[in-house]
Amino acid sequence: MRPDTAPAVLTIDLGAIVANWRLLQAKHSSGATGAVVKADGYGLGAGPVAAALAAAGCKHFFVATPDEALELRKTIPDAALVVLGGLFAGADHDFAAHRIIPALGSLAEIDAWSSLARRLDRALPAFLHFDTGMSRLGLDAREYAVLAEDHGRLTGIDIRHVMSHLVSAEAPDDPLNAIQRDRFNAGRARLPAAPASLVNSAGMFLGKTFAFDLARPGSALYGINPTPGRPNPMRPTVSLAARVLSVRDIPPRATVGYTASWTAQRASRIATVGVGYADGWHRSHSNAGSAYFDGHPVPLVGRVSMDLTTFDVTDHPEVQPGTWLEFLGPHRLVDDAARDAGTIGYEVLTALGRRFHRVCSPA
Numbered sequence: 001m002r003p004d005t006a007p008a009v010l011t012i013d014l015g016a017i018v019a020n021w022r023l024l025q026a027k028h029s030s031g032a033t034g035a036v037v038k039a040d041g042y043g044l045g046a047g048p049v050a051a052a053l054a055a056a057g058c059k060h061f062f063v064a065t066p067d068e069a070l071e072l073r074k075t076i077p078d079a080a081l082v083v084l085g086g087l088f089a090g091a092d093h094d095f096a097a098h099r100i101i102p103a104l105g106s107l108a109e110i111d112a113w114s115s116l117a118r119r120l121d122r123a124l125p126a127f128l129h130f131d132t133g134m135s136r137l138g139l140d141a142r143e144y145a146v147l148a149e150d151h152g153r154l155t156g157i158d159i160r161h162v163m164s165h166l167v168s169a170e171a172p173d174d175p176l177n178a179i180q181r182d183r184f185n186a187g188r189a190r191l192p193a194a195p196a197s198l199v200n201s202a203g204m205f206l207g208k209t210f211a212f213d214l215a216r217p218g219s220a221l222y223g224i225n226p227t228p229g230r231p232n233p234m235r236p237t238v239s240l241a242a243r244v245l246s247v248r249d250i251p252p253r254a255t256v257g258y259t260a261s262w263t264a265q266r267a268s269r270i271a272t273v274g275v276g277y278a279d280g281w282h283r284s285h286s287n288a289g290s291a292y293f294d295g296h297p298v299p300l301v302g303r304v305s306m307d308l309t310t311f312d313v314t315d316h317p318e319v320q321p322g323t324w325l326e327f328l329g330p331h332r333l334v335d336d337a338a339r340d341a342g343t344i345g346y347e348v349l350t351a352l353g354r355r356f357h358r359v360c361s362p363a
């Protein structure tokens with residue numbers, strides 16, 4: 001897409017992402033800090049993000065699916081590359097051929113990986129994933145007990161790390177955090193010794209007893225606050241600017257957009273912008289929050305439609321067709337937009353659309 005015709009420009013600050021990784025790494029100086037780049041690097045581009053972080057010294061990368069791993073392998077040929085979703089049935093040969101590390105989450109996956117190791121006659125690397133409370137992926141307590149009694153099932157598997165995942169890391173007072181940590185420690189004690197990995201971004205702020213050997217931050221790298229309710233220690237990494245396509249004057253009592261969900265209370269000026277729910281600016285932003293013009297908020301009015309959003313710019317006569325409005329940027333962080341739309345920053349980022357002109361500022 002040509003920048004001069006794109007309705008919106010998304011700028012991704014790789015330098016800020018690297019700075020965020022360094023800040024987390026300094027915080028976790030007792031161990032290693034990896035980077036979670038699933039979902040195309042939380043929507044910001046797994047390739048450029050991983051290349052910048054690998055150049056900065058990051059050695060562990062996490063994705064969700066085999067396809068994501070195969071795609072990223074070209075960019076980071078030497079890093080440890082872990083698929084959090086586990087050993088997908090039928091993917092085991094691809095994993096082995098490209099040195100992709102599955103986070104094994106069931107006895108069936110362990111058996112499949114071990115038997116492939118025997119057939120290939122070489123050890124294959126893996127993370128072992130235990131469920132300590134998420135009830136999603138990872139060996140459950142019953143499977144865990146079977147494995148603890150029979151380490152032979154791990155024959156041929158080079159356990160790089162044992163891992164688990166916290167349910168409530170953003171809530172430091174939630175007793176579940178300590179319960180999960182204690183279950184994780186008890187479980188590890190019943191297996192062959194291996195390094196451990198428990199925390200995501202927010203978990204890195206829970207204190208030393210949660211840190212273990214390898215941290216797995218994602219959201220904080222991209223600027224989402226890992227300590228909700230407290231000041232955000234991370235740097236913002238994205239800005240989204242969209243240009244006004246049209247401006248019109250409407251009389252009092254005129255309505256704006258589908259379902260006439262907003263009614264002008266006074267003679268108003270409405271600016272229409274070329275960003276809609278097809279660009280990941282979800283309908284939940286309808287009549288919620290603002291964009292910014294020259295540092296001033298302009299309220300989003302009416303429903304977000306597929307390709308368009310509308311703003312009340314009555315108080316800003318300078319806004320004209322071609323004027324740029326800030327959707328995300330210094331005045332409006334990802335977390336702010338998420339709060340206004342009743343969601344979390346993760347969803348705002350991963351939804352950001354493909355029609356934007358994308359610019360990566362260098363690391």
Ligand SMILES: *Cc1c(COP(=O)(O)O)cnc(C)c1O
Nearest residue numbers: 036084165200201216217218219
């Ligand atoms: C997504 C994910 C992470 C990263 O979580 P953030 O909250 O984005 O830091 C870490 N570990 C696992 C298992 C995940 O699925």
